[in-house]
Amino acid sequence: GAVVSQHPSWVICKSGTSVKIECRSLDFQATTMFWYRQFPKQSLMLMATSNEGSKATYEQGVEKDKFLINHASLTLSTLTVTSAHPEDSSFYICSARLRENEQFFGPGTRLTVL
Amino acid sequence: GQNIDQPTEMTATEGAIVQINCTYQTSGFNGLFWYQQHAGEAPTFLSYNVLDGLEEKGRFSSFLSRSKGYSYLLLKELQMKDSASYLCAVMDSNYQLIWGAGTKLIIKP
Numbered sequence: 001g002a003v004v005s006q007h008p009s010w011v012i013c014k015s016g017t018s019v020k021i022e023c024r025s026l027d028f029q030a031t032t033m034f035w036y037r038q039f040p041k042q043s044l045m046l047m048a049t050s051n052e053g054s055k056a057t058y059e060q061g062v063e064k065d066k067f068l069i070n071h072a073s074l075t076l077s078t079l080t081v082t083s084a085h086p087e088d089s090s091f092y093i094c095s096a097r098l099r100e101n102e103q104f105f106g107p108g109t110r111l112t113v114l
Numbered sequence: 115g116q117n118i119d120q121p122t123e124m125t126a127t128e129g130a131i132v133q134i135n136c137t138y139q140t141s142g143f144n145g146l147f148w149y150q151q152h153a154g155e156a157p158t159f160l161s162y163n164v165l166d167g168l169e170e171k172g173r174f175s176s177f178l179s180r181s182k183g184y185s186y187l188l189l190k191e192l193q194m195k196d197s198a199s200y201l202c203a204v205m206d207s208n209y210q211l212i213w214g215a216g217t218k219l220i221i222k223p
Contacts, residue, residue, distance in 0.1 A: 034211075042215065043201060043213045043214060043215040043216045044157070044201070044213045045213075046210070046211070046213075049210070091154075093156045093157075100144070100205075100209045101144060101145050101162065101164070101205060101209070103211065104159075105156040105157050105158070105159075106156060107155065107156050108154075108155065108156040110154070
């Protein structure tokens with residue numbers, strides 16, 4: 001199957017700082033990428049849909065000024081958590097769409113905000 | 115609204131068979147997916163059903179009935195490594211995945 005990478009795989013930061021997470025499709029081009037958040041013992045929650053060359057579409061309740069998404073190329077989308085707080089600590093997972101019914105997930109990024 | 119239901123937790127014995135059910139109500143249907151997720155890891159793809167019937171892939175099989183809004187994942191010859199959460203997800207009319215909360219499967223020796 002297609003490969004999606006995420007970097008970093010884990011990050012610890014101080015409250016009030018910003019953290020950038022990268023999501024790359026390594027062997028295919030993805031016009032659409034998705035960002036999910038998963039809290040312990042809960043299912044995936046879609047945060048936003050990232051479309052190459054246009055603004056991301058955010059789900060209800062997700063602050064677009066806090067979670068900045070940039071999909072600058074067909075193989076890279078970034079999620080920046082601005083002014084992170086402890087409640088933002090979570091497992092962030094991206095996925096890239098190869099075809100309409102095929103998505104491939106990155107390995108996830110565990111964010112801990114102190 | 116859109117809704118995916120699956121049991122929260124199931125327990126089974128090594129070597130046995132277990133069936134994890136999923137019922138759904140979504141706006142449109144473009145297929146149903148099953149993913150496996152081990153603790154601390156991202157989901158990995160198991161199966162995709164878009165037509166009614168059973169899809170078999172090794173020890174894992176997935177069944178779909180669109181008229182009943184129902185699917186199940188069948189795991190045979192259970193191994194300890196099958197202990198994980200199993201996520202049911204439906205792709206709606208906008209090709210967006212709607213996720214169930216996941217079923218935590220515990221395998222006992």
